[in-house]
Amino acid sequence: MIPAPLTAFCDGCPLKICSVHGCAEERLRDLGLREGAQVEVIQNSDKLIVRLAGCRIGLRRDVAADIFATPLEL
Amino acid sequence: MRVALCGNPNVGKTTLFNQLTGLRQRVANFPGVTVERKAGTLAGAPHVEVVDLPGTYSLTPRSIDERIAYEVLVGRLEKEPDVVVCVLDAGNLERNLYVVTQVIDLGLPVIVALNMMDVAEENGLAVDASALENDLGVPVVPITASRGEGIDELKKCILNPPEPAQVYRWQLMDAVDAKIPALIKRLAEEAPHVKPMHLRMEVLRALAEEEALDAWRLGAPEFVNRIEALQEEFAKRGIAWRHAEVSGRYAWIGPIAQRASRRVSGPATLSDRIDAVFTHRVAGPLCFLLILVCVFEAVFSWAIPAMDLIEAGVAALAGIVHSVLPAGWVTDLLTDGIVIGVGNVVVFLPQILLLFFFLGIMEDSGYMARSAFIMDRLMKRVGLSGGSVLPLLSSYACAIPGIMAARTLDSERDRLITIMVAPLMSCSARLPVYTLFIAAFLPTGKLLGVFGYQGLAMFSMYMMGTIMAFVAAAILKRLVFKGPASYFVMELPPYRRPRLRQLFWRMYQRSKVFAVRAGKIILGCSIALWFLASFPRTEISPEATQIEELAIQERNREYAAAQALAPGRDLTVATDSLLLVDSTLANALDLTARADAKYTAALDSANIIRQSTQIRESAIGHLGRILEPVMQPLGFDWKISAGLVSAFAAREVIVSTLGIIYSVGDAEGGVALRDALKADKYPDGRPVFTPLVAMSLLVFFVFALQCMSTLAIARRETNTWRWPMVMWLYMTVLAYLASLLVYQGGLLLGFS
Numbered sequence: 001m002i003p004a005p006l007t008a009f010c011d012g013c014p015l016k017i018c019s020v021h022g023c024a025e026e027r028l029r030d031l032g033l034r035e036g037a038q039v040e041v042i043q044n045s046d047k048l049i050v051r052l053a054g055c056r057i058g059l060r061r062d063v064a065a066d067i068f069a070t071p072l073e074l
Numbered sequence: 075m076r077v078a079l080c081g082n083p084n085v086g087k088t089t090l091f092n093q094l095t096g097l098r099q100r101v102a103n104f105p106g107v108t109v110e111r112k113a114g115t116l117a118g119a120p121h122v123e124v125v126d127l128p129g130t131y132s133l134t135p136r137s138i139d140e141r142i143a144y145e146v147l148v149g150r151l152e153k154e155p156d157v158v159v160c161v162l163d164a165g166n167l168e169r170n171l172y173v174v175t176q177v178i179d180l181g182l183p184v185i186v187a188l189n190m191m192d193v194a195e196e197n198g199l200a201v202d203a204s205a206l207e208n209d210l211g212v213p214v215v216p217i218t219a220s221r222g223e224g225i226d227e228l229k230k231c232i233l234n235p236p237e238p239a240q241v242y243r244w245q246l247m248d249a250v251d252a253k254i255p256a257l258i259k260r261l262a263e264e265a266p267h268v269k270p271m272h273l274r275m276e277v278l279r280a281l282a283e284e285e286a287l288d289a290w291r292l293g294a295p296e297f298v299n300r301i302e303a304l305q306e307e308f309a310k311r312g313i314a315w316r317h318a319e320v321s322g323r324y325a326w327i328g329p330i331a332q333r334a335s336r337r338v339s340g341p342a343t344l345s346d347r348i349d350a351v352f353t354h355r356v357a358g359p360l361c362f363l364l365i366l367v368c369v370f371e372a373v374f375s376w377a378i379p380a381m382d383l384i385e386a387g388v389a390a391l392a393g394i395v396h397s398v399l400p401a402g403w404v405t406d407l408l409t410d411g412i413v414i415g416v417g418n419v420v421v422f423l424p425q426i427l428l429l430f431f432f433l434g435i436m437e438d439s440g441y442m443a444r445s446a447f448i449m450d451r452l453m454k455r456v457g458l459s460g461g462s463v464l465p466l467l468s469s470y471a472c473a474i475p476g477i478m479a480a481r482t483l484d485s486e487r488d489r490l491i492t493i494m495v496a497p498l499m500s501c502s503a504r505l506p507v508y509t510l511f512i513a514a515f516l517p518t519g520k521l522l523g524v525f526g527y528q529g530l531a532m533f534s535m536y537m538m539g540t541i542m543a544f545v546a547a548a549i550l551k552r553l554v555f556k557g558p559a560s561y562f563v564m565e566l567p568p569y570r571r572p573r574l575r576q577l578f579w580r581m582y583q584r585s586k587v588f589a590v591r592a593g594k595i596i597l598g599c600s601i602a603l604w605f606l607a608s609f610p611r612t613e614i615s616p617e618a619t620q621i622e623e624l625a626i627q628e629r630n631r632e633y634a635a636a637q638a639l640a641p642g643r644d645l646t647v648a649t650d651s652l653l654l655v656d657s658t659l660a661n662a663l664d665l666t667a668r669a670d671a672k673y674t675a676a677l678d679s680a681n682i683i684r685q686s687t688q689i690r691e692s693a694i695g696h697l698g699r700i701l702e703p704v705m706q707p708l709g710f711d712w713k714i715s716a717g718l719v720s721a722f723a724a725r726e727v728i729v730s731t732l733g734i735i736y737s738v739g740d741a742e743g744g745v746a747l748r749d750a751l752k753a754d755k756y757p758d759g760r761p762v763f764t765p766l767v768a769m770s771l772l773v774f775f776v777f778a779l780q781c782m783s784t785l786a787i788a789r790r791e792t793n794t795w796r797w798p799m800v801m802w803l804y805m806t807v808l809a810y811l812a813s814l815l816v817y818q819g820g821l822l823l824g825f826s
């Protein structure tokens with residue numbers, strides 16, 4: 001499946017990150033949002049909250065739009 | 075021996091630090107920067123010093139905190155630590171381990187403290203410390219810092235530190251790895267002071283981070299050239315060199331973290347459920363607003379009794395000093411200059427303490443991160459991020475805690491901009507000035523029968539400042555602090571119950587920093603201002619002397635009249651029983667009492683006239699008259715100008731200065747001063763104060779930076795005089811232009 005930005009996924013969706021771009025790239029990697037990481041979108045409204053290995057990360061929409069992911073096959 | 079605590083933000087480093095040291099600790103700053111350095115000695119082992127490092131996600135630094143952590147670890151700021159305790163959140167091993175691998179690579183003995191074991195357990199996560207210990211090759215001690223569990227084991231481990239690891243356990247991608255040895259050699263030749271242990275780390279940092287590379291430009295130009303050439307080569311070959319280190323380390327950590335932690339049951343999601351409300355796109359901002367209203371209401375109303383008490387105490391202290399010491403200018407300096415001047419600062423402490431208390435609760439409970447997150451969308455419009463919301467809002471109470479709160483900001487640029495615009499938010503010190511002039515010069519009627527004009531005026535003062543703060547931020551962002559747009563990514567920590575002990579401890583420490591550091595500067599400036607207002611001395615005031623002489627004559631005359639009423643009686647002593655039978659004696663006594671009262675009143679007014687002559691002839695009075703031509707276009711005469719000069723120390727001082735100039739004794743916003751202001755006329759009969767002049771003055775106060783404490787704290791937080799100076803200049807120019815616009819525009823429109 002073609003990767004889509006995080007903003008395209010609905011609440012509660014388990015995902016696998018494919019690529020990270022944009023100006024916040026380095027910070028995102030520090031926080032653990034990097035290629036191969038498994039995340040779950042827990043809120044997708046005017047901003048996003050994703051869950052990553054037991055912690056929550058809040059993202060501005062335009063930052064989230066630079067993170068591409070595919071749904072995790074269960 | 076020195077032990078450093080290191081790890082991600084919010085993993086419990088400070089909590090562990092408090093557990094390890096008890097209360098034997100000192101807070102200072104790291105040399106040359108404003109990052110707090112918390113140090114103390116290990117309980118039961120006074121020869122061991124423990125240092126709490128700022129939180130860091132990696133040693134490739136992106137914020138000032140992270141840079142400090144790195145520089146301490148490599149021994150650049152102070153002697154490097156003998157042992158590093160890496161504190162981890164057991165619930166989030168993978169990300170927390172990243173920085174551990176970096177510290178291990180620095181060749182330092184590392185102990186891992188696996189914190190938050192209780193939370194991990196609650197969330198249904200089983201963490202295997204011994205598996206982790208085997209894989210990492212360093213001691214791992216599971217602890218729950220907040221309950222003090224595992225602290226003794228950790229102490230034992232600190233006192234028997236392990237050997238540093240000698241080998242790099244993770245694999246850099248081959249293409250990059252092949253180039254590293256040559257670069258290490260080059261750097262070692264050009265910068266022999268770098269310890270061999272740190273060379274590899276320095277090379278990796280220089281390769282990945284622009285800023286780290288720039289640092290070598292002077293010291294090791296050839297090394298920089300080679301790195302840049304290499305970066306180009308990698309770019310051509312399509313090698314992701316920038317992420318080489320990150321992916322290499324994570325490739326090693328990933329499986330380790332997976333082996334060590336196992337999910338036993340589904341995640342508990344209390345935090346998620348709370349977040350569903352607090353970060354909801356509609357309910358979230360509403361809750362935030364509600365919380366703010368409550369906090370500010372509390373800060374304002376709860377602080378008032380304490381502030382009154384402090385004011386009374388300061389006045390009493392000044393009185394005592396006055397009565398104990400012989401009269402003279404040294405005593406005046408002590409009381410009017412030092413005691414009152416310092417009192418002007420201390421009086422803000424209750425508000426500051428309360429604000430820190432509530433900010434502390436918000437921080438510790440995890441709500442602070444949410445508030446930043448909610449408001450981010452709004453702040454983005456002016457080029458800031460959500461992190462600036464709380465500092466700016468705190469500035470409504472006082473710019474000082476606001477400026478200090480800006481420390482939590484991730485981006486140094488956002489922090490500076492926030493500091494620069496925070497004083498535009500109307501603080502509580504402007505309130506007395508607003509109150510005096512609005513009450514004196516604005517009509518009491520109501521607009522549309524609902525909103526009082528005076529209330530509206532007050533509200534518009536606050537709005538004006540706030541809007542200007544956003545405009546200024548947007549302009550600063552565009553013109554001065556250029557660069558890429560700020561982004562917003564933030565970890566939202568789980569909600570936790572704040573610990574009172576820790577809360578009070580931090581409140582105390584932050585306020586101490588405020589009182590001591592800002593206090594020193596205030597003390598100096600208060601003394602200077604006192605000298606300006608008291609010298610040159612004008613001992614003689616013919617007007618006052620005349621009043622005194624007249625008063626003495628008058629009193630003597632009335633005494634004589636009273637004596638005539640009751641000849642032969644001693645009027646200085648009287649007994650109640652006598653009064654009952656002898657009405658003439660009662661009348662005579664009444665007369666003398668009234669004569670005494672009149673006499674004291676006359677002496678008081680003579681005193682006030684003396685003070686006002688003193689001010690008129692003092693350096694400040696002269697300054698006011700020198701400034702008059704410049705201030706005339708704003709509608710200000712020399713008295714207002716002198717008031718403005720004195721208000722440089724602190725805004726509310728203008729009220730008492732005007733009180734002294736206008737010779738009304740009990741000045742603080744009293745009716746007497748209001749009437750005196752209204753009655754004052756220029757020699758040609760025009761009134762000095764018109765509603766338009768009052769408006770112009772109010773606008774001046776909204777924008778001008780008249781607060782030494784703010785300048786002092788801005789100096790402390792930015793570590794240079796440059797930004798406070800720029801801040802003062804732009805705000806003063808802004809205030810002048812805005813007042814000019816109001817006054818001249820008003821005149822043109824036919825107001826007076």
Ligand SMILES: Nc1nc2c(ncn2[C@@H]2O[C@H](COP(=O)(O)OP(=O)(O)O)[C@@H](O)[C@H]2O)c(=O)[nH]1
Nearest residue numbers: 083084085086087088089189190218219220438
């Ligand atoms: N439940 C639990 N909370 C903890 C533990 N250790 C620290 N905390 C809480 O985590 C929050 C952050 O701790 P702090 O020491 O400020 O973290 P730092 O940023 O690493 O210095 C505080 O509210 C602590 O009370 C722990 O072991 N268990």
Ligand SMILES: [Mg+2]
Nearest residue numbers: 087088089129
């Ligand atoms: Mg801390």
